[in-house]
């Protein structure tokens with residue numbers, strides 16, 4: 001949807017016009033739980049082990065207008081995608097299961113434009129920096145149609161006028177194309193006519209819903225269709241804002257447009273157009289402990305302090321799998337530094353531990369997060385959960401978690417975890 005479309009159509013053969021996109025990994029969506037495991041197909045990224053925290057969603061399962069706590073109408077203005085936008089529940093409404101964005105040529109007294117269309121956005125209501133987006137949607141094909149799911153910077157000129165402050169097009173489709181477009185815009189990949197060289201067209205299931213998504217982190221933006229990775233746009237080494245303006249918060253846009261710019265004129269016989277959105281979900285990645293159950297081949301990323309045999313992986317006294325950690329002999333500590341935490345955010349660190357005889361004591365704890373060290377005792381001779389909560393400081397994004405045992409006794413640990421509360 002870019003702004004330039006008002007002025008000219010895109011050169012479709014070489015470049016996808018503005019917003020184009022899609023992607024998205026799917027998730028087991030348990031909205032009541034703070035932590036979600038990512039479930040992806042083996043073809044995409046079987047190694048992805050992060051958990052994800054749902055930070056924004058709309059299931060669109062009511063009737064009538066949209067949730068005004070989350071959305072506002074996209075305003076009508078000059079760019080091609082925005083010239084027929086109409087702030088009316090005739091064009092943006094929920095039907096009990098979906099958000100329905102519509103476009104038609106109905107006559108509205110006092111509004112002389114030949115077409116009307118629907119779009120909503122989260123600007124001023126919700127924006128985010130880094131995370132995962134997934135949108136389940138279907139739309140009708142038609143000459144002149146242009147449905148889109150995309151993102152723009154909350155501060156529109158943080159790095160200058162479009163396209164210098166960036167645009168992330170999760171999904172765009174035009175006309176009767178049997179593919180959807182996923183596209184990046186910035187000052188490096190966008191040409192003078194508004195097309196982008198950072199784009200990928202992917203076949204989709206034209207008869208049904210598809211899931212479009214991105215995973216956006218400081219290193220790259222990955223685009224998915226039906227949970228399959230289609231395209232990756234990577235931050236260049238020593239990137240300037242021209243290549244990577246994607247370090248500022250962006251907001252979400254859902255719209256059914258057409259009749260101008262990229263798709264060209266509408267064939268009125270194809271109207272009405274519509275895009276149905278079943279849901280939109282946004283997740284933030286939660287850092288996870290490495291090797292939390294000691295089943296990896298080596299101890300890393302844990303490190304043992306005063307390790308001279310005092311801390312070791314053992315294959316007896318396990319709680320899960322075939323391995324656990326044992327601390328014996330003199331004073332010893334097992335530690336791991338976890339990065340990527342959010343400042344001013346509360347987390348819980350815990351695990352399962354036991355001691356070899358009554359009266360012995362070890363502890364699980366955290367330090368170096370912006371507050372004083374916090375410990376929880378391990379003093380049962382059977383495996384028992386021990387955990388501590390902590391809140392990161394305003395300038396802290398990491399923590400050191402540990403299992404510590406004083407001079408005497410023997411302690412075991414297994415199945416550690418770190419979650420956001």
Ligand SMILES: [Ca+2]
Nearest residue numbers: 059060097278
């Ligand atoms: Ca729904």
Ligand SMILES: [Ca+2]
Nearest residue numbers: 293320321323
């Ligand atoms: Ca284990």
